[in-house]
Amino acid sequence: MALLPGERIDQLQSAGVAIIQSKQVFAFSLDAVLLADFAVVKKHSRVVDLAAGNGAVGLFVAPQTDAQVTLIELQARLADMAQRSVALNGLTNVDVLQLDLKLAPTVIAKDSVDVVTCNPPYFKVAPGHVTNPNDHLALARHELTTDFATVANTAAELLKYQGKAFFVHRPDRLAELLQTLVDAQLAPKRLRFIHPKADREANMVLIEAIKAGKPDGIRILPPLTVYQADGQYSPAVQAVLYGK
Numbered sequence: 001m002a003l004l005p006g007e008r009i010d011q012l013q014s015a016g017v018a019i020i021q022s023k024q025v026f027a028f029s030l031d032a033v034l035l036a037d038f039a040v041v042k043k044h045s046r047v048v049d050l051a052a053g054n055g056a057v058g059l060f061v062a063p064q065t066d067a068q069v070t071l072i073e074l075q076a077r078l079a080d081m082a083q084r085s086v087a088l089n090g091l092t093n094v095d096v097l098q099l100d101l102k103l104a105p106t107v108i109a110k111d112s113v114d115v116v117t118c119n120p121p122y123f124k125v126a127p128g129h130v131t132n133p134n135d136h137l138a139l140a141r142h143e144l145t146t147d148f149a150t151v152a153n154t155a156a157e158l159l160k161y162q163g164k165a166f167f168v169h170r171p172d173r174l175a176e177l178l179q180t181l182v183d184a185q186l187a188p189k190r191l192r193f194i195h196p197k198a199d200r201e202a203n204m205v206l207i208e209a210i211k212a213g214k215p216d217g218i219r220i221l222p223p224l225t226v227y228q229a230d231g232q233y234s235p236a237v238q239a240v241l242y243g244k
Helices: 030-038 056-064 076-089 101-107 135-141 148-158 171-183 235-242
Strands: 008-012 017-021 047-050 069-073 094-098 113-118 159-169 186-195 204-211
Touching: 017 056, 017 076, 030 056, 030 159, 030 186, 030 204, 030 235, 047 056, 047 101, 047 148, 056 069, 056 076, 056 094, 056 113, 069 076, 076 094, 101 148, 113 148, 148 159, 148 171, 148 186, 159 171, 171 186, 171 204
Parallel strands: 047 069, 047 113, 069 094, 113 159
Antiparallel strands: 008 017, 159 204, 186 204
């Protein structure tokens, strides 16, 4: 597999998937791994991953289903990395579409998808806000070309009745995120907070929502702690990264 300057191949051992990375333009982090582990993907689940970046989340869940997995990514360089990672892993059920995620329902049939995943840009862009000078990283991290409302509405259009959407985001926006999902007819059903250490506040939250689900019944799962006191990964995170 030909690599461009600055690229490397990393492997998520628990999924048995190799992925092309580049710190110059994009490299997946733990949030993508945890989102893929949190998502419920069954043997015949049709999956769409929005804002796919270099394809990490979609590639990690693809071995769990024999149905089509579609990765939607706006940036041509990242979409190309994802496509080469698909080939690298010999995944015949994965395709990559380079387009704005809001256009996904124009190329994928509405009400046809079982699972939507998304690791969206986390940060709003306020007047005078300074974003990353690297355009690739700025687009991945900041709401420059999309926002969570667009993500939620797009997911709702794609999902079948009772289909599920899975997101990872920042807890400080949780009230807004939950209301946005409700407004998009996606009922929040499961939350899991991610803490860097046991004595630290959560810095990530995993969210599951169901299309046209009942408005009550949110479950708060036990928190996940990333690092032990000695700085090593917790057993739960080691299992996600390296297998149980």
